[in-house]
Amino acid sequence: MTMLPIITAPDPRLKRTAKPVARVDDGLRKLMDDMLETMYQAPGIGLAAPQVGVLKRIVVLDLSKEDEERRPHVLINPELTWVSGEDVTYEEGCLSLPDHYADVVRPSAIELSYLDRDNETRTLEADGLLATCIQHELDHLDGVLFVDRISALKRNMILRKLLKAKKSDTTPSADPAHVL
Ligand code: NI
Numbered sequence: 532m533t534m535l536p537i538i539t540a541p542d543p544r545l546k547r548t549a550k551p552v553a554r555v556d557d558g559l560r561k562l563m564d565d566m567l568e569t570m571y572q573a574p575g576i577g578l579a580a581p582q583v584g585v586l587k588r589i590v591v592l593d594l595s596k597e598d599e600e601r602r603p604h605v606l607i608n609p610e611l612t613w614v615s616g617e618d619v620t621y622e623e624g625c626l627s628l629p630d631h632y633a634d635v636v637r638p639s640a641i642e643l644s645y646l647d648r649d650n651e652t653r654t655l656e657a658d659g660l661l662a663t664c665i666q667h668e669l670d671h672l673d674g675v676l677f678v679d680r681i682s683a684l685k686r687n688m689i690l691r692k693l694l695k696a697k698k699s700d701t702t703p704s705a706d707p708a709h710v711l
Contacts, residue, residue: 545674549589609644
């Protein structure tokens with residue numbers, strides 16, 4: 532396993548649109564294993580490939596708690612096929628915006644299709660934290676960060692502080708359930 536460096540905002544590499552994967556091969560499977568390990572170590576519950584500098588539509592996540600068995604999800608070319616008309620608010624954080632949190636409103640339930648690590652097309656229905664986390668990660672694939680979904684005032688405040696933090700050396704201490 533290789534730990535991958537996580538890009539933190541503000542950084543133009545987090546604002547690009549990722550490209551679909553044509554076929555999952557051993558190289559990508561290794562990348563996904565490294566992404567999972569990187570996410571577990573961080574710690575966080577979700578990580579998208581652009582956050583480690585790879586512009587491909589790949590997401591890994593795992594909502595299991597520290598004392599539970601790991602339940603990793605790997606989503607390749609994920610696409611929403613349905614979203615609920617009902618919204619829910621969750622306090623989101625992100626490995627690319629260490630130490631910052633904000634309430635984000637998103638649809639409360641979703642359905643999606645994706646490729647698994649064996650190139651099989653699969654579908655998934657999600658609600659609760661899983662639905663929130665998947666939507667947060669899908670945003671990363673389109674260059675959207677959770678701060679793009681809050682007020683400009685709050686966004687600019689967070690980005691300014693992150694810029695400052697980049698110049699100093701700070702270690703984030705967070706509840707991983709909010710680091711998507
Ligand atoms: Ni994130």
